[in-house]
Amino acid sequence: MVEMSGSQALIHALEKEGTTIVFGMPGGANLPMYDELTRSNIRHVLVRHEQSAAHMADGYGRIKRKPGVCFATSGPGATNLVTGIGTAYMDSAPMVAITGQVPRAMIGRDAFQECDIIGICTGITKYCFQPRSAAEIPEIVKKGFYLAESGRPGPVLIDIPKDVQQEVSDVTFPELIRIRGYSPHVDPDIDQVARAVELLLKAERPMIMAGGGVHISCAFHELQALAELLMIPVVTTFKGKGAFPENHPLALGPIGMHGHAEANKLIIESDVLLAIGARFSDRSVGKFDEFGQAMKIIHIDIDPAEIGKNKQVDVPVVGDVRASLRALVKMLTKRVAKKGGDCPWLKHINEVRESMKSVYKDHPREITAKKSLKKLRELLPSEAIVTTEVGQCQMWTSLFFDIIQPGTFFSSTGLGTMGFGFPASIGAKAAKPEVPVVDIAGDGSFNMTENSLAVTVNDNLPVIVFLMNNQSLGMVAQWQRLFYNRRYIGIDLKGGPDFVKIAEAYSAQGIRAQSMDELDKAIRTALKSDVATVIDIPIDPEEDVFPFVAPGTGLKDMITAA
């Protein structure tokens, strides 16, 4: 037992959890914890808006597979974090958000900068804590980290009243904690694995659907071993993009609203679907009732609440994805030798893949989103980390940018948060400074959090913004073109800004690329730069994303052109 203040206890507890970096902004209600940071080796990254602090912590956490930490003051500081916390929640990203709160005696009195951040965040966190004494802080921090990173990861909020930060008390730092009613199911039930094995061995047209759970549990090797053992083709959800190398002969790419045409066509022809760490979201499977009527489904997920939530399945396997895949591969290896690639199903897959090539048309302009992304892939090393904003830029990435090295791609797939990609890429760069990090962006999204350019320069986190600039909210414009008879409203961004000048104003680098030649040079220059680079690529505002599964329809109704 040692005597210390609540703030000291907090920072010491964070250090004990291995925290080396915190993204945030100070204010009246969290100044004591900031003051304590001055006596710690934890690096502080000052953001220009707390939403970006949460996205940076999120990006950091997704790459490290450990909670990223963000700090904000009470009231507006805390509410500014909310979009970032919600984004992490919807994508099961580990995060610990720490907010200052007004002193205990002021809570509930509409004090200056008071808000009920616990009430606000309850539905978008795994858990919220509010320590009422300094002595509680070490155990709460330990529980917070454990909750955030175990089982199905997610954000945890710790809201600390200012006087609790200042209170001096005897504190102890527990080595072990127990949370009543919470014990994630890691090892799968072997009987369920055996049932899955039987189904897979009987399948004539098997398919794997890999979701975000494969990334979270780092089960890339196990997934590839299983696919290659039984020669099963692999589609991914968008969250699962890059869980399986997209240049592998068995890879069919993402399914769903902007999935690959061949993936959308073939998944519904399969007779046994092995869904791994996926939640059958509407974006991935289209109409719930229509999807998977004629197939048997095996569903592996660590979260029992996912089983049967969107889709009734035949064989549920509750457990960590990696542990479950290992058990599956072990059992299968005893039963079968590695299959060859000459079965009728794989022949059919290859025929469909060939026939679908004509679906991917390009726009008649020298520089297009599709060509730009292919060029980026050509020049970017496979270990580079790629994130995206939201809109057409995200969907073009789904279609035209192959992830070669598993675990190098993430995006806001659940909440669909514009403005996520750039700060998240900065968090990823902090987690892995040795690799290039690129945010594939649209102008509308980048506009939302572009002030993080200051962070890239001041904190030496040089990322690349690959800005496909159609001077509009392109995705919305495409929907207005397709579904509202071209009645455009609220999509025009022609007023700018000039993103090259914006980059330069922050002492970053801005390059405009108006031809494929200029783009080639710009990417090479950006990769060598020691400051962030914004590559502004003017594209046609009417370049659409196809193929497309319209909302409320099934995968079979995919539209391939306007």
Ligand SMILES: Cc1ncc(C[n+]2csc(CCOP(=O)(O)OP(=O)(O)O)c2C)c(N)n1
């Ligand atoms: C925070 C937020 N507000 C609104 C939306 C709705 N929305 C989805 S895509 C989109 C347009 C995105 O435009 P831009 O970033 O320029 O990308 P583009 O579609 O042009 O590639 C909008 C407004 C959203 N997803 N997130």
